[in-house]
Amino acid sequence: MESIAVIDFETTGVSPDQARATEIGVAIIEDGRIVDRYQSLMNSGAWVPPFIEQLTGISNAMLRSAPPSDQVMNEVADFIGERPMLAHNAAFDQKFWDAELARIRRRRSQPFACSLLLSRRLLPEAPSHKLGDLNAWAGLPDTGRAHRALADAEMAANLTLHLQRLLLERHAIRAGHEYLCGLQKLSAAKVRALLRAV
Template structure:
């Protein structure tokens, strides 16, 4: 994957963005030429409380958020950092909701699509014990990047997984060029039909 891609991860106070559920941290990794070339990470204060269960999971406390920069500032920086680069996330249906919601608070919209390493791993790594990010990282022998459920560590894990999926496509399916467009198409193909789909694609 030679093109520049932005791999993102949010930590949040819940699962559906809204008045009482907001992002608390974002991590972004830029990939280019098959390697990480830049990173962005910040806590963000959206004026919502972190439930005890979420604090225990992420380690992000209400005290930490009180001194964090305002959400609008962080999201402007994050959107400018990503620019027009195609987006990637593990379980992108989750992260894309928060990305879109927080951008909408700034009057901005997302022009680019998300590729999802969760959907892609289900199709390309069906033999994995499960398709959680931590499980896949350990199973595939990918680098440990830090504490799980912190945004930058998870974004780096997803970036390493994406590179592994690219290697799988090249080595097991003979794909010379792997780009974001192919990944977005592939994640919509039923898992059982993926080998045939890849065989029938032009080389």
């Protein structure tokens, strides 16, 4: 199976118009497993509000000694290369990825898949589609503290591998990134009909 870069950001807020990234984690999945990782705090000079510090454990003091965000974004963009990308609630991470790349005059060329949209379509019986809840419900490995970038990227990677295994075992579908992107655009009813027909 192709290589996919699963990413997660921790940030100072919800919109890159008013907030900056404080940490990024990447888990590379290939052939049914995580094969490589990248993680770094990133210092943009932005202030971390107390409630964000409480949520993530990332403090202003930690960021003062972190590498500059420009350096981190160049490193992580080189690390990912042209691999297709994925995140849980990708609309959030994609906005920050594009905004932080634009600050270093780089642009994304590859598409994003979303494990949140995919889980809603492929695991409708799950009691919650929050990343930590889904991983616990599916019995996937504990990757560490939630709301830290690498732990969350690894959780999303394990969830994606789980969804790919389900499609292969139940429907004999080898679901690469392009297939996943197409699937997430369909309604849940259309996905059920499609899979029944396979």
